[in-house]
Amino acid sequence: MSEMIIRPRKGWINIDWAELYRYRELLFFLTWRDILVRYKQTVLGVAWSVLQPVFMMVIFTVIFGRLAKIDSEGLPYAVYVYAGLLPWTFFSNAVSLSGLSLVNQQALLTKIYFPRLFVPTSIVGAGLVDLAISFLVYGVILAVYGIVPSAGIMWLPLLVVLTVLATLGFGYTLAALTVSYRDFRFLVPFMMQAMMYISPVVYPVTLVPERYHWLLALNPMTGIIGAFRSAVLGTPWNPTTLIVSTLVTLVLFVFGLFFFRRTERRFADIA
Template sequence: MELMQENRGSIPMVDIQPTKGLLHLDLFAVWQHRELLYFLVWRDVLTRYKQTAIGAGWVILQPLITMIIFTVIFGNLARFPSEGIPYPVFAFTALLPWTYFSQALARTSGSVVGSTNLVTKIYFPRLLIPLSAAIAPVVDLIFSFAVLLVLMAWYRITPTWGMLALPFFIVLAIMTALAVGLWFAALNVKYRDVGSIMPFIIQIWMYGSPIAYPVSMVPQKWQLLYGLNPLVGVIEGFRWALLGKAFPDVAVMAVSSIVVVLLLFGGIVYFKKSEQTFADLI
């Protein structure tokens, strides 16, 4: 939407007009409403921890229990390789971005439908809703990261200089969750069964990502195709930055990153095109 302000007498007037052109994204409006973004993120964080028995403990237990299950099944029974890294640390490092992504995708996909009162009553850039839903789970990621540091100390794994690149891969994880979440958030307004199939999509996506196994288990001829999964670059980047393993295949990382950028740009365009009907359909 474009805002046009006029002074008619002593009463300020604001005209809300539809955006013109498919690629007129008006992202500057998001920056102008950055304070609202802050409060939306803060609201989501408070809602998550309000009236919980153990608070942040739930954030730590989820990846920790999953790591234990993966270690028993894939590390001890199936004996998946872990590239010379103790399997619990190998799995938990991948579970950090995955747990964030799964939570952010679930929240983002239902964020517009869950904000009916805001969408139908006042104007603000609708993009702020899924954006705040994608940013809020970063708090959970920080709590889980503390557990990983304890595991690394237990197994005497020394952090390397690659850890300085970790903020880049965190931003890439946020972009990935937002890129996919924008598509589902807009689709969920039109087709409410999208919310019902999201848990299934997330579950399938987990086994299609290199969490319990390394990318090296994928045949070489299929690795570029496997890189179309945008989480491949995120997870491999986390393992390289935190564990000091060899830098992942540049071609696979490039393909994965390009997919994220394309999905994000397409998601913003589709979301902006669809938001004009949100108030009517929601």
């Protein structure tokens, strides 16, 4: 009896899109499973998706809004910072979980074949549910403060897509690296914490000297967070920053995708 061995394609550009489409139902299943498992055996359950950004909003409002008196561009600081926390919390959580996704699923990887890209992708997909819930909470916060969203809110779907691409780019890269180098399990939390403070989550970009704006724009979340705030609250934003962040995001996504595929054939041996 012959044995069929299925191996991932080699190279940087050999992605079998037809295969990904054939397995699309598995992606939906893995995403739904991640949603169910994420808050399993917790007392508050899905409420954690609401409490995390709300707690951070309260802490940042006290520290940066009241004590440090960071400029919030004429808006209540709680409203201002939550608009930055929306994309950032999704990005940070999804990247952190994606980085560990292959290691956590090592038993599955060694037993059956399926597109390994689906493992970190399902993590990001599950995070979209948390993001949607956080948007609903933000709607309540805006209503409490009597703030009507700007007309730019129609651009939010495109900004969410851009955030997802940035998250996948980082997630694919870190997932592949963590399989080979377990040090990334400890490095990623520090990296996310540092990245938050070089992203305009708690402060406007205008606080940074203009000559350094191009450097901030190399961080894809800089343009995304600024555009999120502008879309919802109508705050000023720099289109050039978003363009640079978009280009960086696309490069990161393509690199992450192809780097993942190039290293994929080693996952089952190392995991």
